[in-house]
Amino acid sequence: MDLGPGRRGASPRFVLPDVSEKNREGKRTARERLAAERAKQKTAEKRRRTLIVGAAVVCVLGLATVVGVVAANAGKDEGKDASGPVVGPSGAGGKDGLVIPVGKEGAKSTLTVWEDFRCPACKSFEDAYRSTIHELTAAGQLKVEYRLATLIDGNMGGSGSREAANAAACAQDAGRFPEYHDVLYRNQPAETDDAFAKDSELIEQAKKVEGLDTPAFRRCVEDGTHNSWVVKSNEAFQKGGFGGTPTVLLGGENVYADQSMTPAKLKQMVEAENKG
The missing domain is CATH 1.20.5 (Single alpha-helices involved in coiled-coils or other helix-helix interfaces)
Structure with missing residues (x-):
């Protein structure tokens, strides 16, 4: 081609x-x-x-920050009726009778502890400081004012915070508050498990405290005798403007917010106040 x-x-x-x-x-x-x-x-x-x-914002573990649980929506009530007359536990004092005192009245130092029995951060605080606080109260150097809140009920739902606080107030009636308080924190369920809302669970825990599991204690727990008092205590916490539980005050100073705080440092502060 x-x-x-x-x-x-x-x-x-x-x-x-x-x-x-x-x-x-x-x-x-x-x-x-x-x-x-x-x-x-x-x-x-x-x-x-x-x-x-x-x-x-649910709960902060450890002593690094003051915010353990957010107070928003707290105070919602479920379970037993809490609208009856306010019946405080035996020996309660402070404004409106909302304080459960532990230790000798004449102690120079006062530690105010706001707690919620369902709060993991409160358990963390108790596990770390329990022995030091017991040592100082036994020595007459420290008086502790326990004040109860129900923040986890408000944020997570349920009524375990309130029912456990009522049971602790019932233990106060029986003169066994410190022992039962410690038992509840040692055996605290998971934050999402509202086990403390059950009377049977609270009574079962009472068996671990000598002399507490009595007909009077059981009736107090089952009737929710101090539920209205617990609600009033939680309202006082909210009005106090605190960020969360635990809130721990020594002489008005928020020691829980001190990131350098340790049991040894707390002991030194109490001993210094006693010497002064």
């Missing part, structure tokens, strides 16, 4: 791809993938921080 002048035997022409254009396209695609990955990581990190903050 005649290919015409100058074309006989000529090789066919091929158009080479634009390599630089391909490189630019590849780089652009890589940048887009990198940007998408960074956006994905940023979203994941934001979600992680949100989860951490969400967990922190």
Whole structure:
């Protein structure tokens, strides 16, 4: 076949791809993938921080911060009726009779402890400071004013905080508050387990305290004798403007907020007040 002048035997022409254009396209695609990955990581990190903050507002474990449980929505009542007359436990004192005192009245130092029996941070505080507090109260150097709140009931639902506080007030009637208080914290259920809402569980725990499991104690627990008193105590906590439980005050100073606080330091502070 005649290919015409100058074309006989000529090789066919091929158009080479634009390599630089391909490189630019590849780089652009890589940048887009990198940007998408960074956006994905940023979203994941934001979600992680949100989860951490969400967990922190329920209850903070350890002595690093004052916020243990958020007070919002606290005080919702479930279970037994709590609208009856306010009946305080035997020996309760302070304003409106909302304080359960432990220790010698003449002690120079006073430790005020706001607690919730369902609060894991309260258990953490008790486990760390229990022996030191017992040592100081036994030596007559410290008086503890226990004040009860029901924040976990409000935030998690249920009535275990209130029912446990009522049972502790019943133990106060029997002269066994310190022992029963410690038993409840040693045997605290998971925060999401409202086991303390059951009378049978609270009575079972009372069997671990010598002389407490009596017909009078059982009747007090089952009737919710001090439930209205517990509600009033929780209202006082809310009105006090405290951030959460536990709130621990020594001479009006919030020692729970002190990140350097230790049992040894607390003991030194109490001994210094006694010497002064």
